[in-house]
Amino acid sequence: MALSAQDELRIGELVVRYAAAVTAGNAEQWGSTWAKDSTWHLRTKAVTGRDSIVALWRQLLPMYESILQLVTRGRLAEAGGVHGEWQVVEILRRAGSDHDCLQVITYSDRYVREAEQWLFAERRLNVRYRREMPAGEFLAQSPAR
Template identity: 35%
Template structure:
C-alpha cells in the first residue's frame, strides 16, 4: 500500500493530467482521469454527467465551441482515507470561443477520488465558479466558503 505522501502525489498528478488533457484538447487523456462511473457536476446543470465514456463525449462536444482554452490548476488540498480521498483544486481558464469572444474563468473543484484498479481517479468533481468575465477581471466575483 502506498504512503499518504505517495497517494497525495498521485492525486496531484491526476489533476495535472486532467489539465494537460484540456490544454492538448485530448479527450482520451482527459477521460483517463475519471473513474468508470465518475460524475461531473457543473453550474447550471440539473444533474451531473455520469460515466467515463459519456463524460468524454460530452466534453468533446463542448470543446468544439472553444477552440482556445488555457487551463491552469493550482496544487490541491488533499485528504486520503484508504482507497478514497477528497481534494480541492483551484483552477483558472482563459478561453477564446468559436466567435472570437474571450473570457476568463476562475473556480474551484471539490473532488471525491477513488483508487480504481490501483490508480487514483475522479469519482466526482463539483465545479464552483468564483469569477467569470472579461480577462481584465472587471466582471462578477462570487465568494467561496468551502463545502
Template identity: 30%
Template structure:
C-alpha cells in the same frame, strides 16, 4: 493540515490533476478521459445541461462537444488540499482558465473543483468532480 494521508497517494492524485489540465490544454480526449472512473459524476453547474453528467462515457462525450465551442483553451490548476483515507480521497483545487470562443470572445474564468477520488487497481481516478465558478464566465 491541508494534506493528509499517504504521501505517494497524494502525489499520484496531484499527477491526476495535472493530467486532467494537460488533457484540456492538449485538447486530448484520450488524456482527459483517462482521469475519470467508469461510474463517475461531473457536476459542471455553470453549463446548462451539464449540471450532473453521470458515467465516464457521457462525461467525455459532453466534454468533446463543449470543446468544439473553443478554438483555444488553457487551464492552470492549483491544489488547495488532498485528504487520503485508504482507497478513497477528497480534494479541492482551483483553476484559472483562458478560453477563446468561436466569435473571438475571450473568457477568463476562475473556479474551484471539489473532488471525490477512488483508487482502482493502483490508479487514482475522479469519482465526482463538482465545479463552482468563483469569478468570471
C-alpha cells in the same frame, strides 16, 4: 485509510494531467482521468459514467477555440473517502470570439483508486470569478526536449 505521500503525489499528478488534457483538447487523455462510474457536475447539470462524461466533453469542446488551464493550489482530506479541492485559473476563447475570458474555478473532487491508479469518482466545477478581456495570443506549444 491514511493517504501516503505517494498517494498525495499521484492525486496531484491526476489533477495536472486533467488540466493538461483540457489545454491540449485531448479527449482520450482527459477521459482516462475518470473512474468508470464517475459523476461530473457542471453548474446545473450532472453526468454519470465515464463514457457519457467524455461524450459530453466532446460535444462541448468545439465551442472553444482555445482553453488554457493552470492548477494553482489544492488540498486533500480524508473524511468518508478521499476528497480534494483545487483552484484553477482558466483562460479561454469561444470559437469565433474577439475576446478572451479569464476564470478562476474551484473543483471539488472525490477520488477512487482503480487498477492501481487514482481517478476522479466525482468532480464538481464551480466558477468563482469570470472576466471578459481583450483577446491575447494563444501560442503553439514548443516540442518537448
